[in-house]
Amino acid sequence: METINYRNFRIEAENICVDYNGKVALYDANLRLKPGQICGLVGMNGAGKTTFFNALTGFVNISKGKIRINGESVRSAQKDQTIAYVPQNEGIDSQFPISVWDVVMMGRYGSMNIFRSPRESDVQAVKDAIERVDLTDHLSTPIGNLSGGQRKRTFLARAIAQRASILLLDEPFSGVDIRTEKLISELFIQFKNEGKTILLSTHDMIHVREFCDLVLLINKTVVAYGETSEVFTPENITTTFGGISPDSLFGPES
Amino acid sequence: MEFCSFLTLDSFIKDPLTHDFMRKALLMSSLVAAVCGFLSSFLTLKGWALMGDAVSHSVMPGVVVAYALGLPFSLGAFIFGVGSVALIGFIKQKSRVKEDTVIGLVFTGFFALGIVLVSKIKSNIDLHSILFGSPLGISLSDVKQTIFISLLVVILLSIFRKDLMLYCFDPRHAKTVGINVFFLHYLLLTCLSLAAVVGLQSVGIILVVAMLITPGATAYLLTDKFDNMTVISVLSAIISSLIGIYVSFWFDLETGGSIVLAQTFIFLFAFLFAPRYGIFKLKKLFTGYK
Numbered sequence: 243m244e245t246i247n248y249r250n251f252r253i254e255a256e257n258i259c260v261d262y263n264g265k266v267a268l269y270d271a272n273l274r275l276k277p278g279q280i281c282g283l284v285g286m287n288g289a290g291k292t293t294f295f296n297a298l299t300g301f302v303n304i305s306k307g308k309i310r311i312n313g314e315s316v317r318s319a320q321k322d323q324t325i326a327y328v329p330q331n332e333g334i335d336s337q338f339p340i341s342v343w344d345v346v347m348m349g350r351y352g353s354m355n356i357f358r359s360p361r362e363s364d365v366q367a368v369k370d371a372i373e374r375v376d377l378t379d380h381l382s383t384p385i386g387n388l389s390g391g392q393r394k395r396t397f398l399a400r401a402i403a404q405r406a407s408i409l410l411l412d413e414p415f416s417g418v419d420i421r422t423e424k425l426i427s428e429l430f431i432q433f434k435n436e437g438k439t440i441l442l443s444t445h446d447m448i449h450v451r452e453f454c455d456l457v458l459l460i461n462k463t464v465v466a467y468g469e470t471s472e473v474f475t476p477e478n479i480t481t482t483f484g485g486i487s488p489d490s491l492f493g494p495e496s
Numbered sequence: 497m498e499f500c501s502f503l504t505l506d507s508f509i510k511d512p513l514t515h516d517f518m519r520k521a522l523l524m525s526s527l528v529a530a531v532c533g534f535l536s537s538f539l540t541l542k543g544w545a546l547m548g549d550a551v552s553h554s555v556m557p558g559v560v561v562a563y564a565l566g567l568p569f570s571l572g573a574f575i576f577g578v579g580s581v582a583l584i585g586f587i588k589q590k591s592r593v594k595e596d597t598v599i600g601l602v603f604t605g606f607f608a609l610g611i612v613l614v615s616k617i618k619s620n621i622d623l624h625s626i627l628f629g630s631p632l633g634i635s636l637s638d639v640k641q642t643i644f645i646s647l648l649v650v651i652l653l654s655i656f657r658k659d660l661m662l663y664c665f666d667p668r669h670a671k672t673v674g675i676n677v678f679f680l681h682y683l684l685l686t687c688l689s690l691a692a693v694v695g696l697q698s699v700g701i702i703l704v705v706a707m708l709i710t711p712g713a714t715a716y717l718l719t720d721k722f723d724n725m726t727v728i729s730v731l732s733a734i735i736s737s738l739i740g741i742y743v744s745f746w747f748d749l750e751t752g753g754s755i756v757l758a759q760t761f762i763f764l765f766a767f768l769f770a771p772r773y774g775i776f777k778l779k780k781l782f783t784g785y786k
Binding site: 263296299300301317320321322323325326327329333334335338339340341344348349351352356357358384386387400404 | 541589655658659661662664665666668669670671672673674675716719720721722724725
């Protein structure tokens with residue numbers, strides 16, 4: 243580990259701090275993820291999960307620290323479409339007059355010309371992505387008419403169409419049906435094999451154990467980080483959730 | 497009202513067209529309506545109705561100062577329109593006062609400044625026409641300026657239509673794939689300021705916000721496709737303008753108010769009878785489709 247080649251890491255966050263008008267949302271946070279790794283981001287509401295995502299995508303500026311994406315700056319990661327963000331269902335306006343096709347096509351915008359007129363390859367990428375999430379029957383359906391699970395799959399398809407090598411997923415399993423959950427977990431395995439790196443926030447501890455190689459426990463800063471089997475202990479979880487024992491949070495099974 | 501009995505639809509439409517000022521008013525107001533209607537679909541989706549209100553009022557001192565200095569009033573309006581938004585952002589960030597309060601506070605302040613300035617620089621500015629519009633008395637230089645600004649806004653919105661849609665829908669994604677969100681934000685604000693300037697000629701500064709939000713809201717009730725929404729918004733705005741001007745001509749009513757009332761009635765109609773989102777859901781009545 244002494245001779246680290248930065249290019250080996252997809253995500254490299256070093257001592258990053260984010261504050262909103264003087265109010266600290268995240269401090270001294272570190273994260274290193276390699277290709278093919280799936281990492282769970284776990285913490286209370288307001289612990290800085292969304293802030294962490296925002297810092298990685300460049301949606302907020304960090305006040306301290308350093309972020310490298312595939313060894314490059316966040317800005318060049320944006321230009322290269324390296325990161326795809328899959329929002330929480332609550333984070334989007336479901337009444338927006340837009341179809342599944344149009345949302346997925348937005349995944350291609352970054353690499354299109356200024357008028358965002360789709361090329362043959364863009365159309366194909368969108369078609370393929372929609373097929374992978376099993377929404378081919380809903381191409382022109384307005385997103386307002388979709389179920390929560392279908393909507394989640396639409397945004398996953400956008401990330402696929404973008405051909406990003408890093409996927410940030412905000413609560414991918416909340417409010418989805420069993421079929422979608424199964425499809426997402428199958429996609430995760432495919433993404434892993436394709437060498438994509440996934441960082442997902444979740445409230446569901448079972449999903450962490452099931453999918454995540456690594457886990458990052460945060461409460462304004464990193465409480466614990468490492469292999470899920472080692473780090474995801476009742477003690478660490480208790481610390482992360484401000485002294486509440488995992489039993490009362492997730493039932494005795496944890 | 498007696499003349500109504502012998503007024504045929506034909507002469508109702510054709511008679512006003514014999515007047516030069518009416519032809520000009522109909523053309524100019526339709527153009528302005530089209531511009532505001534186009535912008536309106538973005539503003540309603542972005543949730544910027546209050547921002548539209550703020551900017552349209554805040555351009556007032558800019559218009560007055562520009563008039564006084566002999567500059568194009570679009571320039572003054574632009575500076576004060578964007579300036580008000582910057583000030584709103586600054587005060588919100590540096591104080592604990594809530595955003596809607598700050599917006600209300602800033603735009604009324606600007607508006608009041610405009611009124612005070614008008615009273616001081618009385619000579620060639622007609623307060624009434626700024627406040628309530630004067631589509632029947634547009635001068636030639638105003639016509640040129642209106643056409644220029646309208647084309648500019650339409651071209652900008654057309655070029656960046658998809659980016660602006662993405663910005664309204666999911667700015668985070670836009671930023672993530674390297675699209676300049678900062679630019680889009682100010683582009684939309686710029687268009688808003690410019691639309692407010694041309695809009696104030698036909699309906700006046702007080703009602704221009706209606707031109708910027710009502711057509712979009714109407715269209716939003718009628719479709720689930722963004723492109724259709726834009727088209728419906730533009731069409732309903734133009735139709736309202738024509739109805740408003742005709743009605744004001746025949747019944748001797750305030751023109752700006754009539755245009756906005758026509759928009760409001762069209763909205764109410766959509767609100768009640770829109771196929772999917774109306775209260776009575778016409779589609780269901782006709783086909784039994786749920």
